[in-house]
Structures are given as C-alpha cells and as structure tokens.
Amino acid sequence: MKALYFNRFGDSDVLEYGDIKIPNIGENDVLIKTEYIGLNFADIYRRRGNYHIEDNQPYINGYEASGQIIKVGANLKENLLGKSVLFVDVPFANAEYVKAPSDHLIMLPNGIDTKKAATIGLQGLTADFLANNLGQNKAADNVFITGISGGVGQLLSQILSAKGVYVSGSVSSKLKQKAALSLGANQVYLNCDKAIWQPKLISKVDTVYDGVGSTLAESISLLKNRGKVIFFGMAGGKPENIDLIDLLTHSKSILTGDLWDYLTTFEERQFRSERLFKLISDGKIKTSEPTIFPLSEGKAAHDFLESGKNIGKILLKTD
Ligand SMILES: NC(=O)c1ccc[n+]([C@@H]2O[C@H](COP(=O)([O-])OP(=O)(O)OC[C@H]3O[C@@H](n4cnc5c(N)ncnc54)[C@H](OP(=O)(O)O)[C@@H]3O)[C@@H](O)[C@H]2O)c1
Structure with a gap:
C-alpha cells in the first residue's frame, strides 16, 4: 500500500x-x-x-x-x-x-x-470537550477564542454560540476575520490592531480559549477576576512562564486538556x-x-x- x-x-x-x-x-x-x-x-x-x-x-x-x-x-x-x-x-x-x-x-x-x-473529526471532538467539560460556559458569558478561524476555533465558536454565549476572538488576516464572522462569531479582532482593541478587553472576559500558546499571558490579562483560560495548544509557540501568585491574587485559573483523555x-x-x-x-x-x-x-x-x-x-x- x-x-x-x-x-x-x-x-x-x-x-x-x-x-x-x-x-x-x-x-x-x-x-x-x-x-x-x-x-x-x-x-x-x-x-x-x-x-x-x-x-x-x-x-x-x-x-x-x-x-x-x-x-x-x-x-x-x-x-x-x-x-x-x-x-x-x-x-x-x-x-x-x-x-x-x-x-x-x-x-x-x-x-x-x-x-x-x-x-x-478531531477538531470537532476537541471543541466538544473544551466547551462541555472544561469551559462549561453559560448563556451570556463573555468568551474569547485566539485563532478563532482555525479548525478548532470555528467549531468551538459555533458550539458556544448555540448555547447563547457571546463569542469574540482574534485572527491574523481580514480573510480569516470574514470566515469567522460568517460562522456566527459576535466580534472578530485583527491581531495587527491589537494595540487598539486589547486594552478595551482587559478584565472583561469570563473565559479565554487559547490554542495559540504564545498568547497565554495576554489571554490571562483579558480575564475578569475568577475567570479562566483554557490552554489547549501551541500553534504559535510555547507560552512564557506564568506567575501563579499573580493568578492567585485575582482568582484566575488555567485549565488544560488533551482530547485523548476525553x-x-x-x-x-x-x-x-x-x-x-x-x-x-x-x-x-x-x-x-x-x-x-x-x-x-x-x-x-x-x-x-x-x-x-x-x-x-x-x-x-x-x-
Ligand atoms: N488539546 C487537544 O486535545 C488538542 C486537540 C486538537 C488540536 N489542539 C491544538 O489546538 C490548536 C488549534 O488546532 P487547529 O487544528 O484548529 O489548527 P489550525 O486550524 O491550523 O488553527 C490554528 C490557528 O492558530 C493560529 N496561529 C498562530 N500562530 C500560528 C503559527 N505560527 N502557525 C500556524 N498557526 C498559527 C492561526 O490563526 P491566526 O493566523 O488567525 O492567528 C491558525 O488559524 C493547535 O495548537 C493544536 O495543537 C489541541
């Protein structure tokens, strides 16, 4: 063969x-x-x-x-x-x-x-366990997905939208922005405009789903106190070291998961x-x-x- x-x-x-x-x-x-x-x-x-x-x-x-x-x-x-x-x-x-x-x-x-x-396939089943086992978001939660136009991002965004969650996310191009919006995301930001939109989202988000990895510290900064980052991949490179004491001080959490354990x-x-x-x-x-x-x-x-x-x-x- x-x-x-x-x-x-x-x-x-x-x-x-x-x-x-x-x-x-x-x-x-x-x-x-x-x-x-x-x-x-x-x-x-x-x-x-x-x-x-x-x-x-x-x-x-x-x-x-x-x-x-x-x-x-x-x-x-x-x-x-x-x-x-x-x-x-x-x-x-x-x-x-x-x-x-x-x-x-x-x-x-x-x-x-x-x-x-x-x-x-694998992206759908990943989106399923991320949303249903880790995120467990409720209607009207404010959720952000890094690389939202990717395989997992597209499906996760729609699973969450179907639950009434407010879904936003980031992408690297206008073409990807259009694709993510056409699949029902509420708001999709361009990475190149980060200096404008990111400060406005600091401490506003209940859950960030981060499969880019190198963005982990930024994702944590978007969280409200008691919010959580779900870190599930490193498409953009390894995350930098995270200060656990800083997380503790604001009751923020990081959850991780691998599909095969689900x-x-x-x-x-x-x-x-x-x-x-x-x-x-x-x-x-x-x-x-x-x-x-x-x-x-x-x-x-x-x-x-x-x-x-x-x-x-x-x-x-x-x-
Ligand atoms: N934990 C698990 O069980 C599990 C299972 C499946 C997949 N994953 C992980 O989930 C993540 C997404 O997977 P996927 O299958 O959805 O991949 P994908 O379709 O290629 O999407 C990944 C997205 O990451 C962004 N990205 C940022 N930096 C990148 C770089 N240097 N090279 C390529 N893409 C980059 C891209 O979005 P922008 O260009 O818009 O930034 C891209 O759309 C990956 O990290 C993967 O390893 C985890």
Whole structure:
C-alpha cells in the first residue's frame, strides 16, 4: 500500500511517499481503507520530533481518518464490513490501509459522509470537550477564542454560540476575520490592531480559549477576576512562564486538556460524536470547505499548515 512516512525528524523535506506493507489485524481489530486523512498540528510537532510518536521504522504520522471497513477480526461481527467510520486516535493513519481496534471506531450516521466526518473529526471532538467539560460556559458569558478561524476555533465558536454565549476572538488576516464572522462569531479582532482593541478587553472576559500558546499571558490579562483560560495548544509557540501568585491574587485559573483523555471508551467516542453530528444535522454547526491534498503531496500539505494561511481543516486524500 502507499503511505506517507519519514525516517528522521526534521522539516517537511523528510517526508516520503512510497510502498509499505498492509498491516495484519488482530481478532478485535478492523482494517479500514482510508478515504480522507486529517492533518493536524500534532503531526507537525511529531515530524519535528517534539511530540510522542509511535515507535516504527519508518515513522508513519497521523491518528485521524475516515473510510470504509474492509476486513474484520475473528471476534467481531461480520456486519461491520462496508460500514463508514471515523477514527481520531489510531496511529499510522497516513496510509491507504489502517488497522484500528474496534473500540476506537466512530460509526457514521446517515447524512454524515466520510468527507464531512473527517472535516469535523478531531477538531470537532476537541471543541466538544473544551466547551462541555472544561469551559462549561453559560448563556451570556463573555468568551474569547485566539485563532478563532482555525479548525478548532470555528467549531468551538459555533458550539458556544448555540448555547447563547457571546463569542469574540482574534485572527491574523481580514480573510480569516470574514470566515469567522460568517460562522456566527459576535466580534472578530485583527491581531495587527491589537494595540487598539486589547486594552478595551482587559478584565472583561469570563473565559479565554487559547490554542495559540504564545498568547497565554495576554489571554490571562483579558480575564475578569475568577475567570479562566483554557490552554489547549501551541500553534504559535510555547507560552512564557506564568506567575501563579499573580493568578492567585485575582482568582484566575488555567485549565488544560488533551482530547485523548476525553476519549477513553467506545461509548465516550460515540456519545461525543453523536452530540456533534446532531448539532450539524440541526444546522447549528457549519464547516468551511476543507483544503484537500493527495496523500502523495503530503509535503505541500505540511508546508501549507505551517504557513498559517489555512482556514479550517486540511485533509489528505487517498486514491
Ligand atoms: N488539546 C487537544 O486535545 C488538542 C486537540 C486538537 C488540536 N489542539 C491544538 O489546538 C490548536 C488549534 O488546532 P487547529 O487544528 O484548529 O489548527 P489550525 O486550524 O491550523 O488553527 C490554528 C490557528 O492558530 C493560529 N496561529 C498562530 N500562530 C500560528 C503559527 N505560527 N502557525 C500556524 N498557526 C498559527 C492561526 O490563526 P491566526 O493566523 O488567525 O492567528 C491558525 O488559524 C493547535 O495548537 C493544536 O495543537 C489541541
């Protein structure tokens, strides 16, 4: 089968596209013919050698894809064959065929095709646990999202808007501002105008969702006393050290979370994805059209993600 892989850590030049063996499945596994593979920031961290990656020669990136079940293990029901599924936490996804444990499958309901499922995928489930487990915002809360036009930002913004939360956020370009406003954000600020809008938001915000990371200190400054920053990623670089005593003095908190700690059973994966899919079928969440690269052009896809120019999801398509 064809796969995108690398033998050493580094910039996108280390990526190669070529032939490797189709994996053997165990009795509780299925074999999936992938259609759309999600490209995520974590894949960049892994390629650079800054993040956990499954030990394998060669290294194969990716944990998220949608496709069809084409083989089932001896302990599983035959009627799984042909079903459309999504997974977001199975290694070696940058390949035409992926072995997945059956309890890691997310079954797709009618109306959600493999492209839509991969577009929502990991970002949608992340937005789900950030909003419902960490943020727990109430209607009329004042919330700010850094990089609001990104994959997680778009979905999080809509999940919160559907709860009646007042959602604002920041972006780096007018194109991204337009995209975030078209998905229902109340107010979207340009980073280049920070000197104007940021002082007006100091101590006004209940919750900041920060997946940019390098902005953490600024995010804390926007909080009201008793407010919280939900720090969930470092797309813009590592945050500087935070003064805990300063946080304590103003009763401010920082919460963190990793999706994989919120997807621990088949039931949890199903429950969270059904909640998301319902928001989509109810018309409460829209997604912007994903940018799709053939898997063979994985290097171009990595370069595009690292350029910070994308709006929404990047997918790799197998033949
Ligand atoms: N905790 C978890 O479980 C979990 C799960 C999934 C993702 N994440 C994290 O969530 C964050 C957002 O992920 P995503 O999939 O939504 O990514 P994305 O679609 O690429 O969005 C990230 C946003 O970050 C901003 N950004 C700031 N500096 C950047 C830089 N140097 N390079 C690229 N983007 C930069 C960009 O917005 P502007 O250009 O408007 O600033 C971009 O739209 C990432 O940090 C990711 O690692 C965490």
